[in-house]
Amino acid sequence: MEDFSPTYCPQCGEASFTNKHGTCYVCSSCQFEYFHNTAAAVAGLLEWQGKILLTRRAKEPFAGRLDLPGGFIDPGESLEQGLSREINEELGIHVTQWRYVASGANQYLYKNVRYNTMDALFVASLDSKPLLALQESEITEAIWVEKHQFDTNELAFASLQRLTKAYLQQ
Numbered sequence: 001m002e003d004f005s006p007t008y009c010p011q012c013g014e015a016s017f018t019n020k021h022g023t024c025y026v027c028s029s030c031q032f033e034y035f036h037n038t039a040a041a042v043a044g045l046l047e048w049q050g051k052i053l054l055t056r057r058a059k060e061p062f063a064g065r066l067d068l069p070g071g072f073i074d075p076g077e078s079l080e081q082g083l084s085r086e087i088n089e090e091l092g093i094h095v096t097q098w099r100y101v102a103s104g105a106n107q108y109l110y111k112n113v114r115y116n117t118m119d120a121l122f123v124a125s126l127d128s129k130p131l132l133a134l135q136e137s138e139i140t141e142a143i144w145v146e147k148h149q150f151d152t153n154e155l156a157f158a159s160l161q162r163l164t165k166a167y168l169q170q
């Protein structure tokens with residue numbers, strides 16, 4: 001798996017940018033420091049009449065695999081706000097009543113850069129079956145499955161497999 005290992009300093013442009021320790025990178029020419037920090041991410045488990053909603057990924061990583069709707073948190077957003085925004089973008093529905101379940105560390109390889117993320121899982125119970133408008137650039141289909149028949153190993157990310165499994169076994 002590729003690591004994050006830039007050579008050129010983003011501030012002065014010299015080829016003097018190295019990993020100092022952990023997530024900290026430093027330029028030996030201009031002393032610029034950069035922290036490749038863990039990114040906050042969220043996933044939403046939508047429940048309706050004993051079923052849960054799964055999406056199928058359109059994009060890498062894990063294109064074609066099952067997933068939960070969600071994504072990265074934007075600057076200034078709470079986890080709940082970011083999740084509501086992502087759900088609205090991906091599924092075309094408004095969901096705001098979230099119940100926090102648990103979080104887990106994940107790694108997300110995108111265009112040869114490995115990002116460390118912290119995935120937080122939330123659940124929302126829907127009163128009626130929503131009419132979905134899928135964001136086709138992100139999702140190829142959305143399916144409802146019986147939650148007690150779902151094999152969480154079908155999910156793309158190990159962190160979401162663990163979190164979803166723990167929730168469904170409650």
Ligand SMILES: [Zn+2]
Pocket residue numbers: 009010011012013014027028029030031032
């Ligand atoms: Zn520099």
